[in-house]
Amino acid sequence: MIERRGLIGALALTGVAVATGAGAPAASAAQPWPGSADAALQRLLAGNARFAAGRARHRGQDVDAVHGSAQGQHPFVIALGCSDSRVPPEILFDEGVGAVFDQRVAGGIVDDAILGSIEFAVGEFAPPLLLVLGHERCGAVSATVDVVQNGGRAPEHVQSIVEAIAPAVLAVREQPGDLVENAVRENTRTVAEQLVRRSRTVRRAVRANRLDVRAARYDLDTGLVELL
Numbered sequence: 001m002i003e004r005r006g007l008i009g010a011l012a013l014t015g016v017a018v019a020t021g022a023g024a025p026a027a028s029a030a031q032p033w034p035g036s037a038d039a040a041l042q043r044l045l046a047g048n049a050r051f052a053a054g055r056a057r058h059r060g061q062d063v064d065a066v067h068g069s070a071q072g073q074h075p076f077v078i079a080l081g082c083s084d085s086r087v088p089p090e091i092l093f094d095e096g097v098g099a100v101f102d103q104r105v106a107g108g109i110v111d112d113a114i115l116g117s118i119e120f121a122v123g124e125f126a127p128p129l130l131l132v133l134g135h136e137r138c139g140a141v142s143a144t145v146d147v148v149q150n151g152g153r154a155p156e157h158v159q160s161i162v163e164a165i166a167p168a169v170l171a172v173r174e175q176p177g178d179l180v181e182n183a184v185r186e187n188t189r190t191v192a193e194q195l196v197r198r199s200r201t202v203r204r205a206v207r208a209n210r211l212d213v214r215a216a217r218y219d220l221d222t223g224l225v226e227l228l
Contacts, residue, residue, distance in 0.1 A: 034076050037212030040129035045225060047094030052223035056094045075101040078121045081133035082108045087218055107140030108132060109164040110194050119201040122211060130211055134188030135218040141183050144169050188215045189228055
């Protein structure tokens with residue numbers, strides 16, 4: 001069962017308080033490696049608040065960071081999100097090279113290849129956080145809503161994405177409000193649950209309190225991320 005928490009006052013954060021966990025890689029005092037899911041979330045959401053306010057620091061995005069990470073990586077978060085060009089995690093969380101292990105596919109869905117990549121990262125890097133990030137006005141969700149409401153099929157392999165998202169659309173079809181928005185939220189939460197249900201690697205890490213799986217939504221209009 002995934003614990004769903006509130007925004008933890010992240011938009012009011014002006015700094016990041018983190019703790020380095022056992023086994024965490026060495027890091028500079030300016031950018032320590034978060035040792036818990038809460039610390040990782042705090043760092044991400046503080047970075048997002050800077051990004052949305054136009055005060056991004058762009059740490060870890062220069063050639064020194066490239067050279068420093070060339071021999072190895074220590075990402076503190078696995079991010080599963082949409083391949084939409086407006087939602088790059090490193091930018092909207094004000095992070096840099098080596099911080100985020102990205103998984104991006106239209107609609108932020110889960111297939112065997114994505115799941116295998118996530119399992120690799122969990123086993124190889126032991127990050128404390130796995131974040132599923134949906135976003136406002138998702139094109140893949142909109143396409144699925146169109147198929148569910150009007151029938152037919154999506155072109156070629158796009159249909160596989162529609163089939164993955166369709167259960168979320170059907171689950172909220174009768175709810176009040178905007179169907180695409182409701183489906184984005186439902187799909188994001190559903191994917192987070194699927195990661196735990198379908199993967200023994202993820203499930204064991206969660207049960208051992210080594211990993212937390214969270215769901216969040218990115219607002220295209222404000223640039224802000226909220227936890228679901």
